[in-house]
Amino acid sequence: MRRGYFVGFDTSCYTTSTAVSNEQGKIVFDERISLQVPKGSKGLKQSDCVLQHVENLPKLILKLKEFIDWRKVVGIAASVKPRPLEDSHMPVFLVSKGMGTSLASVMQVPFLPLSHQEGHLMAGIYSSGFVPKSDFLAVHFSGGTSELLKVKCCKTGGFQIEILGQSEDLYAGQFIDRVGVNMGMSFPSGPELEKLAMLCSKDSKLRIPSSVKGYSFSFSGPESFAQRLINKGEHFPSIARAVEICIAKTIEKIVRRAVENYEIKDVLFIGGVMANQFIRSFLKKRLEHKAVGAKLHFCEPCYSTDNAVGIALLAVRILAGSNYKS
The missing domain is CATH 3.30.420.40 (ATPase, nucleotide binding domain)
Incomplete structure (x- = not known):
C-alpha cells in the first residue's frame, strides 16, 4: 500500500x-x-x-x-x-x-x-x-437524484451500480425546496422544513398522496398537491409534515418491493434528503418490522x-x- x-x-x-x-x-x-x-x-x-x-x-x-x-x-x-x-x-x-x-x-x-x-x-x-458482504440496496434521495439502486462492491475497490427505479420527474429534494420556498424558506429548504414540521400537531390528518408504480415514482403530482394546500391557507407545519410523510411512504413502497423481489435485506440510505430525522425514524419503524426484515444503514447527517x-x-x-x- x-x-x-x-x-x-x-x-x-x-x-x-x-x-x-x-x-x-x-x-x-x-x-x-x-x-x-x-x-x-x-x-x-x-x-x-x-x-x-x-x-x-x-x-x-x-x-x-x-x-x-x-x-x-x-x-x-x-x-x-x-x-x-x-x-x-x-x-x-x-x-x-x-x-x-x-x-x-x-x-x-x-x-x-x-x-x-x-x-x-x-x-x-x-x-x-x-x-457490505454481498449485494445491497441503496436509496439515494437528494436535490439532484432520487433513485433506488442495487450495488455490488468490486474487487477494484469501486462499485457496480444498477438503477432499479427512479423519479419520473422531480427529485425529492426539489419537491422539498419548491414547497419550502413558497412557504418563505431559504433554498435549499430541507433543514428549515424539517424544523417547521416539528411544530405539527400529532393529531394532524393532513396527507399528500404518494405516487408509485413498481419501482418508478413521481413527485410532480405531490408537489402540485402541496402548492394547492399552501394556496388554501392550510397550516404550514402540517404541510411540512405531510411532505415528509409523502417522501417516506414513497421510499417505503419501493424498498419493500425490492427487498421481497431481490431477497436483499441490507439497505443503505444516502443523499441530503436522508438526513431528515423524521423520515429516518418512519422508515426504521416500517422497514425493520419483522414482516419486512430489512436492515437499514443510514449515512450520518453530516455526510x-x-x-x-x-x-x-x-x-x-x-x-x-x-x-x-x-
Missing part, C-alpha cells in the same frame, strides 16, 4: 468540497463551502455554480496547506460527473475535474475520476459502519449532504489497494 495522503474534490450543484484521507482510511481534513443562493430563488444556474466553485476551491486548497504536507500526497480523486454512466454530464463537475487533473499532473501522482454518486455511497458506508469524504476514501481503496472484497 502506498503511504501518504489521498485528496478528494467535489463540486456539486450547491457545495464546494475538499477532503483528505490517510492510507489507513482516516479522514484528516473535511471542509466545504455552501454556494450562495439569493433569497426567494429556487436554485442556481450551472454557470453561476461554476463561477462560485472557481472562487471557492482555491480557498479550500489554501486552507488545506495548513493541515498536510503536499509532498506526502500520493493520489488525487475528483467527482467528474453525477453518476458512473457514460452519458452522465454536468458542467459543475468540470471544476473539480480540472483542479484534480491539474494538481495530479503537476505533482506527478495518479488521478482517479469518480462520480458524485459513488462518493455518496462511500461516505454512507464509512459513516454508518456498514460493511448525507454533499461532501468530498467519499471521494477521498475511494481514492484510498482504489489507488492504494485497501478495498472491499466482493
Whole structure:
C-alpha cells in the first residue's frame, strides 16, 4: 500500500468540497463551502455554480496547506460527473475535474475520476459502519437524484451500480425546496422544513398522496398537491409534515418491493434528503418490522449532504489497494 495522503474534490450543484484521507482510511481534513443562493430563488444556474466553485476551491486548497504536507500526497480523486454512466454530464463537475487533473499532473501522482454518486455511497458506508458482504440496496434521495439502486462492491475497490427505479420527474429534494420556498424558506429548504414540521400537531390528518408504480415514482403530482394546500391557507407545519410523510411512504413502497423481489435485506440510505430525522425514524419503524426484515444503514447527517469524504476514501481503496472484497 502506498503511504501518504489521498485528496478528494467535489463540486456539486450547491457545495464546494475538499477532503483528505490517510492510507489507513482516516479522514484528516473535511471542509466545504455552501454556494450562495439569493433569497426567494429556487436554485442556481450551472454557470453561476461554476463561477462560485472557481472562487471557492482555491480557498479550500489554501486552507488545506495548513493541515498536510503536499509532498506526502500520493493520489488525487475528483467527482467528474453525477453518476458512473457514460452519458452522465454536468458542467459543475468540470471544476473539480480540472483542479484534480491539474494538481495530479503537476505533482506527478495518479488521478482517479469518480462520480458524485459513488462518493455518496462511500461516505454512507464509512459513516454508518456498514460493511457490505454481498449485494445491497441503496436509496439515494437528494436535490439532484432520487433513485433506488442495487450495488455490488468490486474487487477494484469501486462499485457496480444498477438503477432499479427512479423519479419520473422531480427529485425529492426539489419537491422539498419548491414547497419550502413558497412557504418563505431559504433554498435549499430541507433543514428549515424539517424544523417547521416539528411544530405539527400529532393529531394532524393532513396527507399528500404518494405516487408509485413498481419501482418508478413521481413527485410532480405531490408537489402540485402541496402548492394547492399552501394556496388554501392550510397550516404550514402540517404541510411540512405531510411532505415528509409523502417522501417516506414513497421510499417505503419501493424498498419493500425490492427487498421481497431481490431477497436483499441490507439497505443503505444516502443523499441530503436522508438526513431528515423524521423520515429516518418512519422508515426504521416500517422497514425493520419483522414482516419486512430489512436492515437499514443510514449515512450520518453530516455526510448525507454533499461532501468530498467519499471521494477521498475511494481514492484510498482504489489507488492504494485497501478495498472491499466482493
